[in-house]
Structure formats: structure tokens, C-alpha cells
Amino acid sequence: MEAEKPYKNFIQKIIDEDNLSGKFNKNVHTRFPPEPNGYLHIGHAKSICLNFGLAHQYNGLCNLRFDDTNPIKEEDEYVKAIIEDVSWLGFDWGDRLFYASDYFDQMYEFAVFLIQSKKAYVCDLSADEVRATRGNLKEAGTDSPFRERTVDESLLLFTQMKNGDFEDGSRTLRAKIDMSHPNLNMRDPVMYRILKANHHRTGDKWCIYPMYDWAHGLEDSLEGITHSICTLEFEDHRLLYDWYLNQLDTYHPQQIEFARLNLNFTIMSKRWLKKLVDDGYVSGWDDPRMPTISGLRRRGYTPESIRNFAEKVGVAKRDNVVEMNLLEHSLREDLNKKANRVMGVIEPLKIVITNFPENEIDYLEAINNPEDESAGKRRIAFTKEIYIERSDFMEEPFRKYFRLAPGREVRLRYAFYITCVDVIKNSKGQIIELHCTYDPETRGGSSPDGRKVKGTIHWVSSTENIEAEVRLYDRLFLEPNPSKSDNINDTLNIDSLVLKKTCFIETEMKKASVGEFYQFERLGYFSLDNIDSSPEHFVFNRSVALRDSWKKIEKGFQTSKIGCG
RNA sequence: UGGGGCGUCGUCUAACGGUAGGACACCUGGUUUUGGUCCAGGUAGUUGGGGUUCGAUUCCCUACGCCCCAGCCA
Numbered sequence: 001m002e003a004e005k006p007y008k009n010f011i012q013k014i015i016d017e018d019n020l021s022g023k024f025n026k027n028v029h030t031r032f033p034p035e036p037n038g039y040l041h042i043g044h045a046k047s048i049c050l051n052f053g054l055a056h057q058y059n060g061l062c063n064l065r066f067d068d069t070n071p072i073k074e075e076d077e078y079v080k081a082i083i084e085d086v087s088w089l090g091f092d093w094g095d096r097l098f099y100a101s102d103y104f105d106q107m108y109e110f111a112v113f114l115i116q117s118k119k120a121y122v123c124d125l126s127a128d129e130v131r132a133t134r135g136n137l138k139e140a141g142t143d144s145p146f147r148e149r150t151v152d153e154s155l156l157l158f159t160q161m162k163n164g165d166f167e168d169g170s171r172t173l174r175a176k177i178d179m180s181h182p183n184l185n186m187r188d189p190v191m192y193r194i195l196k197a198n199h200h201r202t203g204d205k206w207c208i209y210p211m212y213d214w215a216h217g218l219e220d221s222l223e224g225i226t227h228s229i230c231t232l233e234f235e236d237h238r239l240l241y242d243w244y245l246n247q248l249d250t251y252h253p254q255q256i257e258f259a260r261l262n263l264n265f266t267i268m269s270k271r272w273l274k275k276l277v278d279d280g281y282v283s284g285w286d287d288p289r290m291p292t293i294s295g296l297r298r299r300g301y302t303p304e305s306i307r308n309f310a311e312k313v314g315v316a317k318r319d320n321v322v323e324m325n326l327l328e329h330s331l332r333e334d335l336n337k338k339a340n341r342v343m344g345v346i347e348p349l350k351i352v353i354t355n356f357p358e359n360e361i362d363y364l365e366a367i368n369n370p371e372d373e374s375a376g377k378r379r380i381a382f383t384k385e386i387y388i389e390r391s392d393f394m395e396e397p398f399r400k401y402f403r404l405a406p407g408r409e410v411r412l413r414y415a416f417y418i419t420c421v422d423v424i425k426n427s428k429g430q431i432i433e434l435h436c437t438y439d440p441e442t443r444g445g446s447s448p449d450g451r452k453v454k455g456t457i458h459w460v461s462s463t464e465n466i467e468a469e470v471r472l473y474d475r476l477f478l479e480p481n482p483s484k485s486d487n488i489n490d491t492l493n494i495d496s497l498v499l500k501k502t503c504f505i506e507t508e509m510k511k512a513s514v515g516e517f518y519q520f521e522r523l524g525y526f527s528l529d530n531i532d533s534s535p536e537h538f539v540f541n542r543s544v545a546l547r548d549s550w551k552k553i554e555k556g557f558q559t560s561k562i563g564c565g
Numbered sequence: 566u567g568g569g570g571c572g573u574c575g576u577c578u579a580a581c582g583g584u585a586g587g588a589c590a591c592c593u594g595g596u597u598u599u600g601g602u603c604c605a606g607g608u609a610g611u612u613g614g615g616g617u618u619c620g621a622u623u624c625c626c627u628a629c630g631c632c633c634c635a636g637c638c639a
Contacts, residue, residue: 006587007579035639070638127637136635137567172637182568184635193637212639236569236634257570259632264576270639312588314578316571319632323576326589336602343599371602402600411598445598456598522599550600 009315011050011256015058015227018254024226028060031225032086033067033100033216036078036200038270039285039292040085042306042327043261049310050258051229052091063223064093067100069215071199079200081285085293090303100210100219101201107210107218108162110248111173111191115154119247120191121147122157123174130172133179134187140180141187147176161194164207168194173208177243185240189213217241217253225253231260232317261313262321265475266291267483281492282476286531288541289476289496299473300517300527300543305334321481328544335517335525335543340368340375343413343458344505344520344540346470348387350433350462353418356384361464364444366414378508381464382415387504389522392457393434395423398557402454404434410455413521417442417453458521460504468509468538470500471529505538512538522546 008016019026030051034040040048055062064086068074086093114120123146125133135141158173160166173192181187191214196207210218220228228241235257245252262268268291276282276290285292288299296306309330313322343366362382369375388404397405404410409419422435441448445456476482479491505520512518514528524545533539 005579009578033639037639067639073638130637131635134635135567139567141635169637184568187635190637195637209637211637216639232570233633234639239569259571312577314588316578318571318578320577323589326577329589332601341599341601367598370597370599400600413598415598453598455600458599519599519601522601524601546599546601548600553600 005311005314010317011054011227011229011258011315012057014254014256015054018226019058023254027224027226028055028058029062029224029226030055030060030229031063031065031220031223033065033219034082035067035070035073036075036082037070037073038078038274039081039294041268041270041273041293042263042291042296042309043268044085045089045293045306046261046310046313046315047229047231048086048089048091049307050315053310054227054229060226061096062091062093063096063098063225065098065100065219065223067212067216067219068200069100069210069212071195071197071209074200076200081294085297088297088303089293089306096223098219098223099201100215101199103215103219103222104202104206104210106222107215110218111210111214112155112158114175114191114247115158115173116151117247118151118176120154120173120175121149122154122161123147123172123188124170125172127169130190134184135179137184143179144174144188147188158192161192161208162206164196166194168196170194175214175240175244183236183239185213185237186243189240213237213240214244217245217255218248220253220255221245221248221251224251228253228255230255230257232257232319257317258315259317259319262319263291263324263327264321264480265324265477265482267477267488269483272483272488276476288471288529289473291476298530298541300525300541301331302334302338302517305331308334324475331525331544332547335519337371339517339519339525341366341370341519341521342506342508343380343460344468344470344503344509344523344526345387345389345458345460346472346500346503346520346523347390348460348502348504349390349393349431351386351388351418351459352433352435353384353386353438354421354435355437358384360384361461362443364414380414380506380508381461382412383461383463385462386412386459387462387465388412388434388457388459390431392455393420393431395431398554400553400557403457404436404455409453410457411442411445411453412438412459413456414445415443415459416440416445417447458523460506462504464507465504466507466509466538468503468505468540470503470526470540470542472498472500472542474498503540505540509538517543519546 032048032051052062123144133142172190174188177186179187192208195209238255241255286294286298363379366380393404416438418436418438420436424433426432474496476496477491478493479485482491485491514530517527525543526540529539529541
């Protein structure tokens with residue numbers, strides 16, 4: 001798939017050692033285990049690429065498994081979205097699509113076995129009481145009064161729990177470990193809770209649901225997972241993971257933890273992302289500003305760019321905050337090779353070419369992709385009236401500004417040199433159009449006399465064009481680390497979406513369709529919005545702007561900003 | 566401060582105990598009909614202090630800093 005790095009990450013080194021020692025018979029079998037309680041984001045993409053990538057590199061397998069042990073939070077809508085996202089990213093789990101709920105019966109049997117082994121007991125304490133007796137970071141907890149209940153009594157009560165004889169929260173099944181263990185996870189953790197909730201797959205069959213720690217190792221074990229890769233916060237849980245599997249004396253995968261991805265100027269918490277959706281700050285999980293996979297897809301990211309990004313950020317155990325730059329770079333890198341170029345004007349300023357004949361159309365030739373000759377060429381209509389970008393004209397230009405200005409000559413890309421001869425303003429002094437002359441000798445964009453023009457600008461005919469709406473996006477948050485701020489709402493960037501309702505694009509784009517990528521020359525990469533765009537009303541999303549070294553120069557001159565859009 | 570982790574350029578990430586390298590970002594210069602791309606070059610880092618060693622990012626000790634854990638969430 002992508003070029004492999006010349007070095008290995010720490011997980012690859014562990015696998016190499018395991019293969020050397022024969023720990024798993026040289027097998028590599030991973031899994032990606034999302035909980036269907038929200039949409040996948042770019043952080044999940046890192047994990048997906050890691051798990052599927054490892055399996056691929058070592059000729060192993062990777063399962064897709066929904067960790068659906070909490071019916072209260074989980075929905076089928078999320079299952080569908082997750083399947084679409086993983087598959088869109090380019091990964092294939094074959095016939096190995098599993099659900100934790102597939103194993104509820106087996107988990108139940110294992111739990112009965114643990115009770116019989118005197119390693120688990122039904123506890124009648126309430127949630128509050130359990131919390132009160134768990135102790136804290138410094139103090140040991142105290143044993144539950146039900147801890148020494150007989151096996152038979154626990155067995156009977158557990159059956160009754162399963163049958164729905166008790167109220168939600170009235171009892172739990174707990175592992176009997178050590179209430180004074182320094183690792184809080186080992187203080188008689190809850191294995192099952194009573195939850196009379198409808199499960200998206202098992203319906204009302206179960207009144208009890210397994211907790212993550214109890215369920216996850218069993219799922220891994222049952223599927224023959226070799227390396228169970230998860231994020232750092234589960235490091236503390238590995239002891240419990242191992243304890244359960246050891247008590248059951250069953251096949252025992254190795255849990256390995258890595259640092260989750262963080263991206264600056266955005267958030268990765270599903271809880272916060274859901275809040276942005278629910279509170280209407282964004283249009284949905286797939287809003288192009290969201291760091292979700294569906295949002296990135298709608299924004300115009302390619303699966304390749306995301307996979308390459310995942311490769312570039314690497315895998316380690318150190319907390320990290322990756323710069324948004326790197327994600328954007330990955331997209332530009334991919335699209336520079338793939339995207340056909342086209343001209344579009346986002347903030348139109350009309351130009352009348354005074355010496356160009358009325359009602360005449362001159363069809364000029366343009367290169368579709370300078371990075372890919374096979375992309376061919378196209379024709380662009382040149383007419384007496386055209387639009388250029390407002391920001392490509394300055395009445396009083398900065399020193400290094402080399403676009404259009406009064407009396408100045410610039411090149412219209414693939415067309416002619418034009419010279420600005422007149423600036424037309426309305427009663428309020430706003431520039432409404434420009435009068436220019438063109439040099440017929442410069443057709444195609446070069447002059448027989450070899451004279452140089454510093455600037456080349458894009459343009460679109462005012463009659464031969466397509467009208468479109470364009471959406472420009474910026475970071476969702478103003479703070480580099482929004483989740484660390486006191487009030488996350490205060491850091492929201494209210495200008496993260498800018499609508500350009502009336503834009504003009506060359507007629508070539510009539511055939512544009514969703515899923516294609518274009519570079520609007522000098523503006524960035526764009527693609528049609530997969531929800532709001534229609535053949536009657538094109539809506540383009542800017543996926544990412546081009547790198548812009550002018551912007552930096554411009555900042556130096558910003559003391560005197562005039563007429564520049 | 567109990568337990569579990571982690572400290573390398575601005576940001577990610579490498580380096581059997583042997584020249585601290587790569588990517589992004591940034592800065593120069595070149596090419597250019599996109600102020601894009603491409604090309605060439607540059608700036609910039611081992612948390613501090615000890616120790617072992619001919620030699621320490623790596624091993625040991627110590628200090629400091631950061632992250633995670635007290636859900637019947639995952």
C-alpha cells in the first residue's frame with residue numbers, strides 16, 4: 001500500500017520478538033474494536049491503520065469487532081457508519097465482522113465458572129456503596145459484606161439477575177480479587193451489571209450486560225487475537241485483562257498499549273464531538289469541519305491521504321499533539337498528483353476588456369494537470385467580460401504585490417496579458433469593475449517580444465461559466481488545545497465556515513461529480529459536497545488551501561490594507 | 566502524595582553503548598504561465614544532577630516535569 005518506513009515502531013519490534021520466540025506460532029491476528037456509540041474520527045483512523053496495517057505487514061488477519069456491551073449508549077446508526085468508514089479507508093475484514101454480543105452466552109458460562117471457582121460473587125451493594133467501599137488512591141477499600149456468600153447462593157442470584165428478577169443497579173457480579181490492591185481496577189471489579197435495556201442486536205434477551213474488562217479479553221481470546229492493541233489509558237487494565245484470562249486458563253492474547261492521536265485546534269473526544277452535533281454547532285457528525293472520518297470524507301480528504309498521515313505520525317507511547325499542518329500536507333501531497341486543475345473565481349470582480357470584440361468567444365487551451373501529462377488538455381472560453389478575484393487587484397499595491405493595479409499589466413492564465421486602464425467605482429467609492437485592454441499578440445500567455453509580466457492570475461468568462469456555491473473552512477477551535485481550556489465553548493471558532501454564495505467556475509466543471517477532486521488554480525483543492533450539492537446547484541467544499549507564501553509576505557505589509565479581499 | 570506510564574529540534578518520530586537522523590513547520594536560493602509543484606541548501610533537539618564506561622539519547626542512581634486510574638462507561 002504505502003511506502004514502508006525504514007524503521008520499526010515498538011509494536012513491530014514486539015511482534016518480531018514474538019515471532020522469534022514462537023510465542024504465537026508466528027501468527028499475527030489483530031482487531032479493531034470500536035464501540036458503536038459515535039462516529040469514528042481521525043484518531044480511530046490511526047488505530048485502524050495500525051491494526052489492519054500490522055496484519056497486512058505480517059501476513060496476518062485483522063477483525064472488525066463491535067464492542068457493544070453497553071446498550072444504553074449504542075445504536076445501529078453508528079454500526080453502519082463505522083462499517084462504511086473503515087471500508088472507505090480501504091480495509092477489508094473479510095468474513096470476520098464480529099460483535100461482542102455474539103459472545104454473551106459464552107461470557108455468561110465463563111462467569112458461572114468463575115463463581116464456581118470462588119473467584120466471583122454476587123454483590124448486593126448499590127453503586128454508591130461500592131464507591132464508598134472501594135477506598136481511594138491512598139486508602140485500601142473494604143470487603144463487601146456479600147463477598148463470602150456461598151457459591152450456590154451466588155449462582156442462584158446470578159441466574160435471577162439474568163432472568164430479570166431484580167431492578168437495574170440493585171446487584172452486580174463482582175470478581176473476588178483484592179480490595180486493598182494498589183491498582184484500583186483489581187478491587188473486586190464489577191463483571192456484570194443489571195440493565196434492562198434494549199440492545200441493538202440482542203433486543204430484550206439480556207437483563208445483564210458484561211463490563212468492558214470482563215468482556216474484552218474474552219472477545220480477544222475467543223477470536224484468537226494475538227496482539228490486542230489499545231490506547232494508553234488501558235495500561236492499568238492489563239493486569240485485570242490478564243487476571244481474568246488466567247483464572248479461566250484459556251487462550252491468552254497480549255495486550256499492547258500505544259498513545260492515541262491528538263490533533264491541535266480540534267478535539268478527539270466522542271463525548272465532545274457528540275455535543276457539537278447535538279448543540280448544533282456543526283451540521284452533523286459529517287460536517288466538513290469535524291475530525292470524523294465522515295467529515296473528512298465530505299471535506300474532500302482521500303483515503304490515501306489519511307493512511308499516509310497515519311504512517312507519518314508514527315506509533316509510540318508518548319503523549320502527543322500532532323500539528324494540523326501534517327494532515328493538510330498529506331492531503332495536498334496526494335491531490336497534487338491526482339487533481340485536475342480548473343479555474344474558479346470565489347470573490348468576483350468584473351473586468352471589461354475594452355478592445356476585445358463584442359459577442360466573440362476565443363477558445364483557449366489549458367493543461368489539466370501539470371503533474372500528470374495523461375490528464376490531457378481542455379478548452380476555456382475567453383470573452384469581452386470576465387471575472388477575476390477581487391484580491392487580485394489593488395488600487396494602491398504593496399511593494400511586492402505583483403498582480404493587477406492601475407496601469408499595470410498581468411497575465412491571465414492560459415489567455416492574454418491585460419493592462420488595467422480604468423477603475424470604475426460606485427457612489428460609495430467601492431470598486432465595481434475594471435476596464436482593461438488586452439494584447440492580442442499574447443494569446444496563450446506569452447508575448448512575441450519576450451517581455452515579462454510578474455503576475456499570473458486566474459479568471460472566468462462572465463458569460464461562459466457555471467455558477468456555484470463555495471464553502472471555505474477553517475479550524476473549529478481557536479485554541480491549539482481546546483480540550484485543555486476551561487470552557488471549550490469559548491474557544492469555538494465562529495468563523496470556521498465561510499460561505500461564498502456566488503462563484504463562477506469554468507464550464508468544464510459541468511461534468512463534475514461527487515467523489516472527484518479538483519484544484520481551483522491558486523485557491524486550493526475542492527470537491528463537491530456529498531450532501532448539499534446537486535446538478536442544479538453545485539456546492540463545492542474547499543478541502544484544503546494551497547500553500548501560500550504570499551500570505552506571509554502580505555502580513556508584513558498589513559499596516560496599509562486597501563481594497564484587498 | 567498509592568498504582569501504572571512517559572520525557573529527543575517548534576511538532577511528530579528514529580538512533581546493537583560508537584558521527585543524534587527523517588518528516589512536517591520555519592528560513593535562504595533556483596526553476597516556474599498557479600506567490601502551487603519541483604530542486605538545492607539552512608536554522609533547530611537528547612528535562613536537570615550524579616555514576617559506570619575509552620565513549621551514554623541508550624545502562625544505573627537521583628531530582629524534576631507531564632499523562633492515566635477512585636463508572637454498575639469503553
